[in-house]
Amino acid sequence: MTMIVEASAVKPANLKADHLAQDQSTTTTVGEISSPNPRMVCRDINVWYNNNHAIKHVSLDIGKNEVIAMIGPSGCGKSTFLRCLNRMNDTIPAARVEGSITLDGQEIQDKGIDVVPLRARVGMVFQKPNPFPKSIYENIAYGPRIHGLTNSRAELDELVETSLQRAGLWKEVKDRLDAPGTGLSGGQQQRLCIARTLSVSPEVILMDEPCSALDPIATAIIEDLIDELRQQYTIAIVTHSMQQAARVSQRTAYFHLGDLVEVGTTDDIFNQPKHKLTEDYITGRFG
Numbered sequence: 001m002t003m004i005v006e007a008s009a010v011k012p013a014n015l016k017a018d019h020l021a022q023d024q025s026t027t028t029t030v031g032e033i034s035s036p037n038p039r040m041v042c043r044d045i046n047v048w049y050n051n052n053h054a055i056k057h058v059s060l061d062i063g064k065n066e067v068i069a070m071i072g073p074s075g076c077g078k079s080t081f082l083r084c085l086n087r088m089n090d091t092i093p094a095a096r097v098e099g100s101i102t103l104d105g106q107e108i109q110d111k112g113i114d115v116v117p118l119r120a121r122v123g124m125v126f127q128k129p130n131p132f133p134k135s136i137y138e139n140i141a142y143g144p145r146i147h148g149l150t151n152s153r154a155e156l157d158e159l160v161e162t163s164l165q166r167a168g169l170w171k172e173v174k175d176r177l178d179a180p181g182t183g184l185s186g187g188q189q190q191r192l193c194i195a196r197t198l199s200v201s202p203e204v205i206l207m208d209e210p211c212s213a214l215d216p217i218a219t220a221i222i223e224d225l226i227d228e229l230r231q232q233y234t235i236a237i238v239t240h241s242m243q244q245a246a247r248v249s250q251r252t253a254y255f256h257l258g259d260l261v262e263v264g265t266t267d268d269i270f271n272q273p274k275h276k277l278t279e280d281y282i283t284g285r286f287g
């Protein structure tokens with residue numbers, strides 16, 4: 001059954017990657033996995049979907065106030081790894097996660113952890129903007145309300161405004177807060193989703209290909225926003241665009257068939273990669 005799911009999900013680029021993996025073992029990560037100032041520390045993470053070993057012994061720190069880009073061919077495990085960071089794999093019945101992941105020193109893998117506040121602390125922005133079928137105001141107010149973050153309507157109004165301001169959307173929507181969020185343009189919807197994530201005071205923001213459905217102008221706005229948000233938040237972003245990774249991140253992690261092959265400063269990964277698989281990928285030889 002797993003084989004059937006996999007075969008239909010794997011794209012041609014991945015088949016090529018399979019050949020390479022037979023030639024070269026990639027179990028030891030090249031480069032510095034640690035951060036001098038870590039916010040999240042992942043050690044020996046393994047993820048299986050039934051028998052499919054999708055993440056293999058991955059260890060990586062995510063530093064404070066950094067943007068770390070996750071790159072690699074389709075199916076290499078980027079989204080799976082990202083979902084480990086806020087226990088989103090719990091929502092996939094076939095998924096099993098092992099290893100240690102701490103957030104500010106606290107183990108998030110513990111069974112007793114309440115994932116609702118965890119997912120506020122480690123928020124997620126998806127590939128396709130997914131506003132709730134509610135007004136712009138309600139899209140932002142919903143999270144603070146369920147987490148009990150404000151005491152009055154005035155406080156909630158203020159939080160809605162500051163969240164929209166931080167996401168660079170306030171000026172465009174301040175006169176139509178009661179209009180449906182789904183009526184905004186794609187780029188505006190994505191900023192609405194970022195504002196929604198910011199409204200519950202996250203420490204870490206996970207972004208899985210946040211610009212892949214956007215045009216270059218909307219992409220540039222989101223990229224500028226990511227750079228600004230870095231001052232206050234830790235950001236892990238999955239992207240298929242090497243240009244985007246180079247523009248927005250300070251560190252880059254290259255995944256291949258479930259292995260974390262190489263991690264380093266974004267400059268080093270793109271200008272002097274140490275592993276042949278990384279070099280092949282960034283020079284466009286596959287993927």
Ligand SMILES: Nc1ncnc2c1ncn2[C@@H]1O[C@H](COP(=O)(O)OP(=O)(O)OP(=O)(O)O)[C@@H](O)[C@H]1O
Pocket residue numbers: 005006009010049052054072073074075076077078079080081092094
């Ligand atoms: N919900 C799921 N159920 C079963 N297997 C899954 C599921 N999600 C991912 N996988 C499998 O796990 C492996 C890694 O997939 P993942 O989606 O993490 O890759 P990715 O690097 O994000 O790919 P892409 O660039 O295409 O988004 C693949 O073999 C995939 O088929």
Ligand SMILES: [Mg+2]
Pocket residue numbers: 078079080208238
């Ligand atoms: Mg993915």
